[in-house]
Amino acid sequence: MYTVAIAELKDGMIIGDNVKMGDKVVIKQGTKVDGIIRKQLAAFKLIAINIMEDEDFAETYYGKIKVSRAFKKFEQDYAANLMAYKVAVDSFIYKKVPFRLDDLKQIIKNLVPDYLSGKELFAYLYLRLPSEDEMTYAHSLNVAMICKIYARWLGLNEKETDVLCTCGFLYDIGKFMIPNDIIWKPTKLDKMEYDLVKTHAFYGYHLLSRYSKNLDPHVLNATLQHHERTDGSGYPQGLMGNEMDTYAKIMAILDVYEAMTSARSYREPKCPYQAIQMFEENMIMNYDVQFTQLFAKHIVDELIGNRVVLNDGSTWEVTMNNMNDLSRPLLRNDTTVLDLSRNRELYIKGII
Numbered sequence: 001m002y003t004v005a006i007a008e009l010k011d012g013m014i015i016g017d018n019v020k021m022g023d024k025v026v027i028k029q030g031t032k033v034d035g036i037i038r039k040q041l042a043a044f045k046l047i048a049i050n051i052m053e054d055e056d057f058a059e060t061y062y063g064k065i066k067v068s069r070a071f072k073k074f075e076q077d078y079a080a081n082l083m084a085y086k087v088a089v090d091s092f093i094y095k096k097v098p099f100r101l102d103d104l105k106q107i108i109k110n111l112v113p114d115y116l117s118g119k120e121l122f123a124y125l126y127l128r129l130p131s132e133d134e135m136t137y138a139h140s141l142n143v144a145m146i147c148k149i150y151a152r153w154l155g156l157n158e159k160e161t162d163v164l165c166t167c168g169f170l171y172d173i174g175k176f177m178i179p180n181d182i183i184w185k186p187t188k189l190d191k192m193e194y195d196l197v198k199t200h201a202f203y204g205y206h207l208l209s210r211y212s213k214n215l216d217p218h219v220l221n222a223t224l225q226h227h228e229r230t231d232g233s234g235y236p237q238g239l240m241g242n243e244m245d246t247y248a249k250i251m252a253i254l255d256v257y258e259a260m261t262s263a264r265s266y267r268e269p270k271c272p273y274q275a276i277q278m279f280e281e282n283m284i285m286n287y288d289v290q291f292t293q294l295f296a297k298h299i300v301d302e303l304i305g306n307r308v309v310l311n312d313g314s315t316w317e318v319t320m321n322n323m324n325d326l327s328r329p330l331l332r333n334d335t336t337v338l339d340l341s342r343n344r345e346l347y348i349k350g351i352i
Contacts, residue, residue, distance in 0.1 A: 001050040002069070006041050009033050009051075016050035060352040061306050065123045074111075074124050081107045085169070086137045093176050098212040104144075104169050105162060112148040119302040121149055122261075122272070126351075129263040135184055136175055143251070143258045144168030150254065153298045164247060166215070167222040171251050174204025174223070184264070198235050201227055221245035226252050229286040241288060249288040253279070253295055272299055273308075273348040277327035300326045308348045315352065 001016040011034050019027035021044060030052075031037060041049065053069065065071050085107055091097040112121060125145070130138040147168035151161040175183055178200055182193050189197065205224035208215055225248035228234035230241030234252075241249070260275040276296045283292045300321050308331070309315050316331035316338060328340035328347070340346055 001052055003048050004051045005048045006038070006046055009038055009041070009049075011035070014052040016052045019044070019046070019049060062123065062127060062351060065120075066127050070120070071124055071127065075128065077110055078124075078128065081110050082134060082137060082141055085141050086134070089137060089140075089173070089176060092173070092207075092212065096211045098214065099170065101162075101166060101214065104166060107141075107169075108144060108148050108165050112145050117302075118149040118153075118298065121145060122299070122302065125258075125262055126269055126272075127263075132180070132184065135264065136172075136180065139258060139262070140169055140172045142262060143171070143254050146254050146258060147250075150250065150295060150298075153294060163216045163218050164250065166219050167247050167251050168254065170204070170208060170212075170215070170219055171222045171226050172200070172204065172255070173207060174200030174202070177203045177207075186264075186267070198227070201225070201236050218245055218247040222248045222251045224248075226255055228252065230288060231285045233286070244288075250291055253287055253292055257295070257299075271308075271348055271350050272303065273327045273351075276300060277347070280325070280327055296326050297321075297323075300329065303351065304329075307352050309350050309352055310346050311349045312346060 004013070011032075013033040015027060015029060015031045015033065015037075018025045018029045019041070026044065027037065027040065033051075053067070084103070088099055088103060092099055125142050144165050145168070147165045148161065151164050156164065175197075178197055182189065182196060185193070201224055205220055208220055208223055222245060224236070225239060225244050228237065228239040228244050228248065229252070230244070230249075232238050232240045256278075257275050260270045260278070261272055263269040276299060279287060279292050279296055283289055304318050304321065307315055307317050314333075316333050318329050319332045319337075320330040322328055322330065322339070322341045325341040331338040331340065338346075340348070
């Protein structure tokens with residue numbers, strides 16, 4: 001709900017609270033505003049009343065977010081800042097104009113102000129559907145925004161946060177050298193296509209090293225190493241975990257999470273719990289355990305209280321996390337408690 005001055009009321013608005021004179025309800029909650037109601041409210045000498053918004057009628061968490069004024073404002077701000085980022089990227093790729101780091105920092109301030117919670121940001125990103133021509137730009141912008149939230153969780157100082165967010169903006173810059181129809185191919189890549197995609201880490205490192213010389217070494221390392229894996233199975237150098245840059249280890253996690261949980265033109269976004277399950281299954285072999293566990297724990301902590309749907313179609317509320325099985329929390333409905341860690345045939349299919 002939001003507050004509206006009596007003089008600003010318009011026909012069709014829905015009154016959010018009972019209007020009382022003393023203990024008597026004179027206008028009921030849910031009443032639609034019209035000329036007669038406005039005259040009555042003016043006669044009662046009220047200054048303002050609460051009006052219901054679209055989100056007050058929505059029945060699910062994401063339904064409320066999707067119609068909220070906050071999300072609509074975010075979409076407007078996102079479009080403007082995505083365009084600013086796109087101009088910076090295109091100027092670098094096609095004209096070799098070095099990135100202005102203060103401009104990138106301002107984009108983060110615009111989109112992830114200090115008051116924005118991780119829960120809100122991840123919901124906004126989950127709901128936003130990019131167009132095909134902006135997906136490569138949007139992927140890096142989204143990762144940069146997630147970097148800001150993850151930096152809070154890590155307790156990084158301002159300088160370290162700026163470096164991590166810069167990694168988010170630039171680590172995938174080499175993908176702009178690969179055709180879009182290969183980068184975003186909805187089916188499995190053939191060997192030649194996959195070999196081409198794998199070159200983006202080296203291309204990005206080369207471009208940034210040569211044409212944007214004011215970058216922190218961590219940014220260059222993250223660009224080159226974000227597809228390395230701790231067991232040495234990654235590319236382009238097959239590095240082991242102890243050989244990887246700390247920031248590259250973080251970017252490896254955030255890159256995969258954003259790709260899985262953001263919408264694409266050819267598929268729905270995957271549920272955060274599905275992404276967390278993937279990390280739990282592959283963490284020891286592929287990702288830094290410390291960084292992955294911290295990230296996963298914060299993600300699922302943000303989801304406590306949300307309603308979810310399981311693969312059998314039933315709906316539940318997340319009530320408690322299982323710390324040794326983060327993708328399988330404790331759920332409840334009106335009469336029953338369900339521990340997913342003990343019911344392996346069931347899993348969370350989506351958040352509602």
